[in-house]
Amino acid sequence: MYAFAYRLTGTRQDAEDLVQDVVVKLYPRLSELETVEQLRPWLNRVLYRQFVDSIRRRGRRADRAASELMEADHQADWFDALESDDATPELVFDQSRLGFMLDEAMDRLSPDQRTLLLLHDVDGWRQEDVAEVLGVAVGTVKSRLHRSRATLRKYLQQRMEPGSDVRRVEE
Known part of the structure; x- marks a missing residue:
């Protein structure tokens, strides 16, 4: 059978x-x-x-x-045009490289800046909660976050584009 x-x-x-x-x-x-x-x-x-x-x-x-809906001549072209959900080797490499550079840049920050960015940007704490934990005003947290992000951005730009002038990275 x-x-x-x-x-x-x-x-x-x-x-x-x-x-x-x-x-x-x-x-x-x-x-x-x-x-x-x-x-x-x-x-x-x-x-x-x-x-x-x-x-x-x-x-x-x-x-x-x-494959049953299309003529055999056009199947290969149609399947090749589809985007894959899988990460390409280039994307995996870029993400691992960026992760390494980000870790390196975070290590260059002061402990206060690193703590502030980890609490707010990574762990998702509200600014009010960060202010309460650190014992500072909310406005102080906002200004420190701004300065910490600018310092981190500068480190990342220097690492990614050595020799170039520091430009603002669009978010």
Whole structure:
């Protein structure tokens, strides 16, 4: 049955599914199978009918595979045009490089600046909560955050663009 199903479907997975569907359908009728004189041709006929039914059902369903909706000539172009959700090697490299540079720049900050940025920007604390923990006014937290971010930006620019003048990085 599997060999015939494979010839019909062309793929191992579809052939296995087809054989499984037939076996599941025929299992409750095992007593009837004993009366069949030539079992092999009969099973192949049942398998073929199941295959035709599955093709018909697939044709009526709206959730067909994209490859079935397009002509074979244009499939490769269409699939190549799709963007992947997976990170490309270049993106992974850039992110790891940026992470390393950010860690390096954070280490160059003073402990107060680093603590302030970690509490507010990384951990997401509100400015009022940071002010309460540090024992300073909210306005002081705002101005220190601004200065800490500017210092961090300057370090990152120097690291990313050595020899260039410091320009403002758009957020």
